[in-house]
Amino acid sequence: MAKMIHPKERMQREQVPMPEQKPQERSHNFKEVPLGYTKEQAIYEAQRCLQCKNPKCVPGCPAEINIPQFIKKIVEENFTGAYLEILKTDDLPAITGRVCPQEEQCQQVCILEKQGKPISIGRLERFVADWARENNIHGKLPKISIKEQRVAVVGSGPAGLTCAADLAKIGYEVTIFEALHRPGGVLVYGIPEFRLPKSIVEYEVKEIEKLGVKVVTDFVVGTIKSVDNLTQEFDAIFLANGAGAPRFMNIPGENLNDVYSANEFLTRSNLMKAYLFPEYDTPIKIGKRAATIGAGNVAMDSARTALRLGAAKSYIVYRRSRKEVPARAEEVHHAEEEGIIFNFLTLPIKVLGDDKGNVSGMECLKMELGEPDDSGRRRPIPIPASNFVIEVDMVIDAIGTSANPIVARSATGVEVNQWGYFIIDDNTKITTKEGIFAGGDIVRGSATVISAVGDGKVAARAINHYLNSGGSLRKNNNQNNFKIRR
Amino acid sequence: MYKVINKERLHEIIYSMWIEAPEVAQFVQPGQFIILMIKERGERIPLTVADFGRGKGLIRIVFQIVGKTSEELSTLEEGDKLFSFIGPLGKKTEIENYGKVITVGGGTGIACIHPITRALKEAGNEVISIIGARNKELIIMEEEIRKASSKLIVTTDDGSYGRKGFVTQVLKELLDKDKTIKKVWTIGPAIMMKVTCETTKPCPVETIVSLNSIMVDGTGMCGSCRVTIGGETKFACTDGPEFDGQLVDWVEFMNRLSRYKDAEKKSWDLYHEPTHLCSCGRG
Numbered sequence: 001m002a003k004m005i006h007p008k009e010r011m012q013r014e015q016v017p018m019p020e021q022k023p024q025e026r027s028h029n030f031k032e033v034p035l036g037y038t039k040e041q042a043i044y045e046a047q048r049c050l051q052c053k054n055p056k057c058v059p060g061c062p063a064e065i066n067i068p069q070f071i072k073k074i075v076e077e078n079f080t081g082a083y084l085e086i087l088k089t090d091d092l093p094a095i096t097g098r099v100c101p102q103e104e105q106c107q108q109v110c111i112l113e114k115q116g117k118p119i120s121i122g123r124l125e126r127f128v129a130d131w132a133r134e135n136n137i138h139g140k141l142p143k144i145s146i147k148e149q150r151v152a153v154v155g156s157g158p159a160g161l162t163c164a165a166d167l168a169k170i171g172y173e174v175t176i177f178e179a180l181h182r183p184g185g186v187l188v189y190g191i192p193e194f195r196l197p198k199s200i201v202e203y204e205v206k207e208i209e210k211l212g213v214k215v216v217t218d219f220v221v222g223t224i225k226s227v228d229n230l231t232q233e234f235d236a237i238f239l240a241n242g243a244g245a246p247r248f249m250n251i252p253g254e255n256l257n258d259v260y261s262a263n264e265f266l267t268r269s270n271l272m273k274a275y276l277f278p279e280y281d282t283p284i285k286i287g288k289r290a291a292t293i294g295a296g297n298v299a300m301d302s303a304r305t306a307l308r309l310g311a312a313k314s315y316i317v318y319r320r321s322r323k324e325v326p327a328r329a330e331e332v333h334h335a336e337e338e339g340i341i342f343n344f345l346t347l348p349i350k351v352l353g354d355d356k357g358n359v360s361g362m363e364c365l366k367m368e369l370g371e372p373d374d375s376g377r378r379r380p381i382p383i384p385a386s387n388f389v390i391e392v393d394m395v396i397d398a399i400g401t402s403a404n405p406i407v408a409r410s411a412t413g414v415e416v417n418q419w420g421y422f423i424i425d426d427n428t429k430i431t432t433k434e435g436i437f438a439g440g441d442i443v444r445g446s447a448t449v450i451s452a453v454g455d456g457k458v459a460a461r462a463i464n465h466y467l468n469s470g471g472s473l474r475k476n477n478n479q480n481n482f483k484i485r486r
Numbered sequence: 487m488y489k490v491i492n493k494e495r496l497h498e499i500i501y502s503m504w505i506e507a508p509e510v511a512q513f514v515q516p517g518q519f520i521i522l523m524i525k526e527r528g529e530r531i532p533l534t535v536a537d538f539g540r541g542k543g544l545i546r547i548v549f550q551i552v553g554k555t556s557e558e559l560s561t562l563e564e565g566d567k568l569f570s571f572i573g574p575l576g577k578k579t580e581i582e583n584y585g586k587v588i589t590v591g592g593g594t595g596i597a598c599i600h601p602i603t604r605a606l607k608e609a610g611n612e613v614i615s616i617i618g619a620r621n622k623e624l625i626i627m628e629e630e631i632r633k634a635s636s637k638l639i640v641t642t643d644d645g646s647y648g649r650k651g652f653v654t655q656v657l658k659e660l661l662d663k664d665k666t667i668k669k670v671w672t673i674g675p676a677i678m679m680k681v682t683c684e685t686t687k688p689c690p691v692e693t694i695v696s697l698n699s700i701m702v703d704g705t706g707m708c709g710s711c712r713v714t715i716g717g718e719t720k721f722a723c724t725d726g727p728e729f730d731g732q733l734v735d736w737v738e739f740m741n742r743l744s745r746y747k748d749a750e751k752k753s754w755d756l757y758h759e760p761t762h763l764c765s766c767g768r769g
Contacts (some may be wrong), residue, residue, distance in 0.1 A: 039567065111501060189707075220573075223575055224509050224513055245707065248719065255719060255735075257742055258745070267702050267708050268702060272529065281529040281554065283525060283750065283753070405706075406705060
């Protein structure tokens with residue numbers, strides 16, 4: 001039974017801090033930084049939850065988790081029950097428990113946030129998911145009423161996996177097509193091991209496969225089969241192929257040998273495990289002094305990876321000030337603890353190199369903040385003649401991504417906007433072509449794992465509605481063919 | 487899937503393999519490439535397709551031992567399976583009836599030029615092929631290229647077979663003699679493609695090269711393969727691999743090919759250590 005604590009004590013209790021690897025230690029290894037709550041810590045934290053009658057945290061969760069319910073079950077020490085509660089709507093709990101920006105979502109609207117100590121919902125979610133995995137507790141396979149319709153999902157990142165899981169639970173036959181050799185999308189190529197262990201991604205993908213979802217790897221939609229081809233084999237399609245293409249600064253020297261896109265740097269390290277070279281065959285530059293351009297989460301991941309690979313100095317170079325940093329506060333905090341050096345109000349204008357093409361430095365300008373720009377943030381303005389050189393031997397561009405056109409090019413009638421992202425109806429995620437839906441970064445540009453999960457859920461619901469109302473790409477195609485033949 | 491169906495040693499360090507990959511074989515076009523991984527711990531390496539059998543679902547790759555991965559690949563036998571085999575990738579060659587064209591292949595580039603040569607001839611072109619290597623032993627796929635083209639000229643640097651000299655000397659003679667040649671394709675070592683472009687520049691004849699940049703995903707996601715073409719950054723994997731050779735920044739291209747020279751040597755040395763301790767399966 002739930003161990004009740006006195007309301008007064010409940011309000012007085014402080015958040016249970018997350019145990020972490022020490023910064024000096026972790027900056028030299030790729031093991032996970034936060035260690036996770038113990039059972040006792042989880043219960044102690046869960047007891048703080050007020051169990052609001054009209055909880056604000058639930059509408060704050062794109063994965064639609066019944067947060068008070070699963071927390072109540074933690075208090076009752078019914079961890080299996082808590083896990084099954086989360087699984088009702090979120091099939092990636094060990095992942096979302098780690099990488100969601102809870103401070104901007106469920107925890108931001110928690111009543112206790114007013115006192116500056118919201119319930120640590122993410123940490124509790126992570127505890128429950130880890131406990132279930134370690135104790136071999138699995139979700140109950142739904143009693144599936146087999147439906148005859150088939151759905152294709154392009155991309156096995158968080159949006160694709162979520163949509164596939166939700167549709168499989170309803171009974172549809174779902175096939176995910178993944179271009180790389182391993183499923184998970186950004187969860188395996190982008191987010192580093194020290195934030196999201198790959199064994200956990202592998203585990204949660206396997207759990208989704210147990211729902212009957214078929215995952216086909218090594219399959220590049222757009223160069224093998226086109227989306228048009230898929231419309232002849234599937235009744236509905238969900239496009240979740242990710243943002244894809246890296247952006248560069250377009251400054252001189254950017255194609256020197258040791259200038260990386262964050263995508264390349266992180267893919268080498270995470271997906272290909274170059275940090276274990278030569279045990280794994282993929283090499284990566286071990287810089288002595290690395291500069292990462294940008295200050296989002298991907299920039300933090302890159303700078304911290306460079307440090308772990310052996311860089312003596314790892315810099316973040318950002319043209320705005322600390323206040324405008326887009327990365328999660330927790331990531332910036334972790335980076336600072338580990339010794340990442342932040343250069344704010346600094347604009348790179350040229351990468352310098354030697355005659356072999358190796359990087360020898362980066363020329364920058366100092367900036368100052370002017371009036372607010374379109375984004376509402378104060379516009380950084382270069383200070384004339386403030387040029388200076390940062391001595392570095394490698395540079396990582398982490399200034400965002402743009403749309404990779406391979407999938408869109410192969411989809412007749414599916415329109416994209418001026419940046420190449422799919423145009424969709426926000427409520428249903430339907431594209432400009434009936435039966436084809438889209439979500440995640442290929443719609444939003446670079447966003448978060450959880451917004452992709454949310455898109456996957458909304459799309460699954462809309463696809464179910466479409467198929468239930470008799471919609472079918474495959475049937476439409478066959479009917480058209482029939483007409484033509486006659 | 488991805489089973490080695492046939493293996494042939496074309497030279498001491500050059501191998502040909504037919505790989506079972508029905509979906510790739512169904513959609514591949516001349517000029518495109520694949521990316522393969524031998525094993526889970528392996529690296530992803532791009533190889534231009536040397537031939538394909540659509541009906542049989544087979545893709546032919548030809549490679550030379552240049553480092554650990556290619557050497558390890560050469561140890562696979564018929565019946566062994568690759569861990570991963572992705573393709574077709576990149577844009578296909580623009581095949582049209584141009585009239586009279588030349589294809590130039592050097593080293594394992596001879597294999598890459600093969601399907602392009604054949605497709606050009608099938609499209610109605612008169613195709614003169616020039617293939618070259620250091621010596622007779624290194625000339626590969628001679629009969630296939632002869633069959634695929636209207637006329638074949640072979641060169642060796644040492645004169646041990648065919649014409650003595652470089653492919654570019656023969657090319658220059660042909661271009662000087664015949665002003666009706668419309669287009670040239672050249673695939674081989676970077677330096678050979680660069681010199682070929684210098685040869686055709688004064689004519690001028692449009693010259694297409696195929697750039698074998700270092701890649702990771704091969705689908706436009708990482709940008710490892712970026713090259714400067716006419717002052718603009720392009721991705722060899724999705725914008726190429728074929729480009730107008732006169733626009734390529736060759737110095738940058740060759741520099742970027744050597745990005746991992748030290749790591750490659752380390753890998754190679756470790757692989758050849760008699761008592762090496764890595765878990766590559768070589769014991």
